[in-house]
Amino acid sequence: MYSVLKSEKGGVFAVRSLLKRLLTENMVDAVFVAAKTPYSDLPMPTLISSPENIETADPLAPVAPFNASRQASILLRSDTGKRLALVLRPCEIRALIELVKLKQCVLDPAILIGIECKGRMENALFLEQEKQRSGISISFYQDDNLKEMICSACNVCDHFQPVGTDLTLSVFGVQISTGIGVEAESETGTDILKKMGYSDVQPPAEREAELRDLQQQRLEAKSVLMEKTAEDIKDIKRFETLIANCLNCSNCRVACPVCYCKECVFVTDVFAHEPELLIRRAVKRGMIKMPTETTMFHLTRLAHIGHACVACGHCTSVCPSGIPVADFFITVGSKVQDLFDYEPGRDINEPIPYLVFEEENQ
Amino acid sequence: MKRDQINIGVYICHCGMNISPKVDVEAVAEFAEGLAHVRIARDYKFMCSSPGQEFIIDDIRQYGLNRIVVASCSPRMHEATFRNACETAGINRHYFQMANIREQAAWVTLDTKEATAKAMDLVAAAVARVTYHRPLESREVKVNKSILVIGGGIAGMQAAISSGNAGYQVYLIEREPSIGGHMAKFDKTFPTLDCAACIMTPKMVEVGQHESIRLFTYSEVVSVEGFVGNYSVRILKKPRFIDESKCNGCGICMEKCPIKKIPSEFNENLSFRTAIYSPFPQAVPNTPVIDPDHCRILAENKPCGACEKFCEAGAIDFNQQPEHMDITVGSIIIATGFKAFDPEPLVQYGYGIYPEVYTSLEFERLNNATGPTGGSILMKGGDFPKRVAIIHCVGSRDAQYREYCSRVCCMYSMKFAHLVREKTGAEVWEFYIDVRSPGKLYEEFYNRVQKEGVHMIRGRVAEVTDILDDPENSEDKGRLTVVAENTLTRRMLRIPVDMVILSVGLEPAEGAGDVGRMIGVSSDGNGWFTELHAKLAPVSTVIKGVFLAGCCQGPKDIPDTVAQAMGASGEAVALLSKGTVMTRAEISFIDPDLCAGCQTCVEVCVYNAIDFDEGRGIATVNELLCQGCGSCAVACPSSAASIKHFTNRQVMEELEAILI
Amino acid sequence: MNDQFEPQIIALVCNWCTYTAADLAGTSRLSYPSNVRLVRLMCTGMIDAKYIIKAFLDGADGVVIGGCHPGDCHYINGNLKATKRIYGVGKIMEQFGFEPDRLRLKWIGASEGLEFQKNMAEFIETIKQLGPSPVKSRMIL
């Protein structure tokens, strides 16, 4: 079922009124959505229960300070009996689904509202742009210059349509200054739209073409990026040049939505080397860089979660040394995913590849 | 952070002339002396000899060594020897590592220099590893000296008797009203043709009267929890509606019951029973049950109570309720047996269409002295058959149904042929694919049956039909025609017969899968329980303390069933006889602070050794079940699980020492 | 290629099959080049991706993993569970210039001393053809 939510003030207002009705009509107990706090222009994931506060919600702003799936998974840790509507980007939903597979959270209490995503800007760039012009949440969808400003991972993302949602907020083929489309993807979603009295209409004619064009454009960009990155890492020396400035700060790991270990092995005693060993290494090799294990860290992380990488790009965004972590995660990750014919977040019932094995082998 | 002082002693063995001329042992000892933490390094002629071990023990005491490396033969050979020496000297047996410089260097390297260099690397690796060894302990855990046997066929009965004779408390659970299983339905058994009842009834009585066996018939196991030595088992006793303690088995109730037309399951529906019934006269226990689906009072709420009226013992109790019993056992023997293949889907054989087509079990009853015809092989009309066809491999060796060979059908088919010839003088045709008669006296029996004039025809039967070749022939009137190709003579045959017996194959018992899931024992693609090792552990399962007996593990004849039951009982008794079981030292450990609760480990562990603690949201290892395979450690995305003595750190140090 | 090049080979082997096969090769005096260093583990199912990555980063020219044939694993299916993981790591290492042939997975049963000898010799030959590992010339990690 596809409906159009109209608002003279633009799509954000249409979304807000939908979320508000979810609360006022007691369909949910709270809404989890990116919203501006009184303290900053950067929308942060926020849990809103009072209908008035919905006015701060800004899910269409082209920014995401971090992948919200982790915060969502904290809220969904167990079924509390309270209903929650969660407004998430496609990469956030895909990460959330991986976390469900790893039993980090459950979806029973959730109504998933996905956003068709045209990309996000890096935080600093967004704040700068927001200062220069107000209403970026609308202009972003109209001004092609702004679209150029999305971060590199978004630029190669071909998963801009969310899957596994109840409702999908649709921006393709829609004049965002007049409203937004909404598509029900599940029975729950259809019920909600019906209860609210929306009618089923034909999606705008331009929608399909727009989606197709973007898909093609993104796939092209992706293959360019993958080719370039493959070249940059194609031998270990080049790779080490690429990550030469890595501080072992672990920011990338913290930002990674699917790297959910409580404590990473790299901080356990497995890698707490004795001084003798480090000196022995230095003696053997002439010199060693410290901290050590930088290469080991990145390769191990790839081996751990390469199959689950949802390509959200937050690792690159948080790296203080400007290392394009996401680029090689996307490149290597997709090789692993192809090997196992696995796509993270595609289907909640698709088992994690390492946990199923064929009886017959080789 | 101050580390404990690590003092390593390294011992290089000459192994007589086996290591030393090829490997320069003195050079290796000198090299070892230069490695981090090594306090002392020596070489000696025979490290495994008593003086060699004494050497280590003395050094440990004299120099305060707390890690030992011996470079000699394979740890598969002498690891235990040196670990014991460590323990004797007062350090933990896991503070030891062996470098295998004989099998891996001296014996397989042609060049002396290369062999010495390799030996040095292996010693360096062992030294690096042992530095990170941790003291490990195994623990003794008390076991409950009792055994649960599920299934009261010949397998379960034998397992119960053998275990009971060893003095263990046995609980035998049978879901039917009587024990006996399939064997109780037979009249004769191949190849000796001894009377089944004669060898079976005394065993049934023995089970019923054995002081160590507690028999629960008409009962099922509904849950099993715990682990080796300590399984908590819940048993459901279905209501018999008869007070077992009062009933004296006189049987008057069955005579008086007015509901007389219920097909008898035991007689394969070839005769009738009453609503209050005992499946067969020799049933153990001989307490009847009331079938609540047919009893006038219980099923229809109509007045009756005939049985109650005549029961002098006052044993009838229409208010009996299902009862739960909880027991604790140390070990479990599964003996749930088989069920016969249902031939109805093979429409070409006409079962269920033509009344004179029988399954083998029906024939067993037809031939049985206590069966519907008193043991006369009669057709439905009451006449003796003159021509009988027996079709082998029905449902077996058939890619569409069961690919496997059911192992007993060839033999029982020939038993039938013999009995038919003996009792009726009829002509018998057997249609087989191959005759399989491996077993003591089996081939001889095959020869005997052939001599008795049975026609053995090699060929799968295409069809059983009531269309006659020559309808005019009055002799064939009412007969069936068996159509087959004799593959030896390449001739099509159409043989008119009076009776057809289908030698149906064996399938796992109904509900066997549920029993397996409850206990954690897996089944193969056909549903037979999987033994731990096909050759070396045929009665054990992956679950420690759980054993298999009889046909539940795969089709087999009575001799094999009984042997396996005795084997399973022997294993269970051997396990429990010490009164305790030792935990392994080299097992998984899940760090509760690191566990993210993803339960990945629970999924990968084939031994069900990991439980999930819902309360704390973490996984915990059962040290009695864990075999230390390490699957959980690699699968754990949090690195919370690790294998003691094979930790990341230990292995990586070993690698680093070799490579850097 | 370089005639002088003597590769360093790490063999991660399970205790029950391939380690035993290596012992048998020893008792049968089946010699093979001395480049291989065995690391004994209880089962291939215990081989962590980190071990393979570490071996390569620390300069191993080749890594061979030896375990029981499918169906023979002492722990039922540790070897099958290992297979995917090992292919996964191999795929990753390949992206960073470690040729797939440098990582080999081989089932060698306890009685296959000859197989062990043959496989080691052959693997060393393969690695010699490939030349030194790309990390060899590095000095910083």
Ligand SMILES: Cc1cc2nc3c(=O)[nH]c(=O)nc-3n(C[C@H](O)[C@H](O)[C@H](O)COP(=O)(O)OP(=O)(O)OC[C@H]3O[C@@H](n4cnc5c(N)ncnc54)[C@H](O)[C@@H]3O)c2cc1C
């Ligand atoms: C037609 C025919 C003729 C045969 N003739 C011969 C012969 O002449 N000679 C010979 O050596 N072999 C013969 N066999 C093979 C023989 O029947 C088997 O070897 C033997 O019966 C196996 O015994 P068992 O105890 O394993 O299984 P079963 O006899 O099947 O006994 C299993 C018992 O477990 C009970 N049970 C099942 N599930 C549960 C549960 N969940 N809870 C509680 N109880 C349960 C069942 O009620 C049954 O009593 C013949 C087989 C057939 C089909």
Ligand code: SF4
């Ligand atoms: S080591 Fe193996 S047996 Fe032990 S808990 Fe882990 S997976 Fe199970």
Ligand code: SF4
């Ligand atoms: S796999 Fe690791 S994190 Fe997951 S439940 Fe098991 S121990 Fe805990």
Ligand code: FES
């Ligand atoms: S024990 Fe050899 S591979 Fe598992």
